[in-house]
Amino acid sequence: MIHSPREFSDYVLCLCAGQAVSSIALPDGRRQIIEVLLPGDVVYWTDLFEPMSGRLIEAIENSTYRKIARKDFFFLLAQQPDIFDAFMQTCIRKKNEGDNLALTLGRRDALQRIARFILDLAMKLIDRGFAKNQTIRFSLRLRHIADATGLTPVHTSKMLRQLRRDRVIDLESRSLTVSDMPQLRQIAGP
Amino acid sequence: MIHSPREFSDYVLCLCAGQAVSSIALPDGRRQIIEVLLPGDVVYWTDLFEPMSGRLIEAIENSTYRKIARKDFFFLLAQQPDIFDAFMQTCIRKKNEGDNLALTLGRRDALQRIARFILDLAMKLIDRGFAKNQTIRFSLRLRHIADATGLTPVHTSKMLRQLRRDRVIDLESRSLTVSDMPQLRQIAGP
């Protein structure tokens, strides 16, 4: 647990090593994972101005992170135009990803959601050089995938089973390899 | 139709009068409405840098909008620090709203989704002074509510019927009044 929903913080967090998930949680335990955080990610974009974040940040493996005082962060942004540009670009990109998540949760069925989630995560890891050929570290528990796709762990298990049976992915002991990328894209849909 | 998904535009659009919806559409016709746009709203935050927006913007009543050349928009932002601040705040707020939409679509049932949608829209209209006591103009078609909540029009109709039967809302001829606000909040949940 890196950051809890009602915690006050004067710092901007930046993940250095390991993976984490950023989610919104309801009092009754239901929650929705918004994104998987990788090394280099800034932990919250959403509450850069409001120090009281509504987010629950949970590490899914041993992780380290750096705390940057909020004012230092903004000072850096103001000083370095290129960093500022990168920040704005990322801001917009995150918004786009969030909207696409809404589309997926609202309009796609279970198998498509799982396929998209795996595809997105795999592409992100490959982009950042965290993958060896097509295999990536996959420390997420079943309940994380369920919370990211709006399903139950039970049904998630059944969908994953199907993807493995059809030789689309190969998943064992915290490591996932995409065996049939075209097929995975096909299932994930447009 | 104000803006179609694959249209190229050098302008930033700003809604002046009327209401519109911003959505992401799939080739097969399924779509997810991300937000309802009111007068004063800037039409796309998501593609301020990439002129090719993936969004479908549809007016739901007679509307007028203003086109601002992209570079003029950024020039204005650079010149006026207070406008820039407001822009950043709104950017972050939109992201927060988007994430909450994902939570709703992923983890809430049909009635809760409908209730939240109506509640959010009503609050937004009230905030901006578009409401007389508790009644607001409600030009949305059934299919819009369905696309905003990830349901079918048929099921949306049944849920709305339930809300009317329980005297939570009163909806007739393009005008909606919230009769029992506490109950509506209760249904919408935390």
Next chain:
DNA sequence: CGCGCCGTTGAGGCTCCTCAACCCGGGTGG
């Protein structure tokens, strides 16, 4: 060895979808 956590599998049920029929109001043309 016992225990707890995690994933798997199956049975049954509820929610929401699909399909279809129907009504209504508004336009359009005879």
Next chain:
DNA sequence: CCACCCGGGTTGAGGAGCCTCAACGGCGCG
């Protein structure tokens, strides 16, 4: 003027998809 159609909303029947509940096996750990 009425007949007709057409888009939008309503309602019901039946079914698919996903959830709930429960039992079980594997694994790490005390």
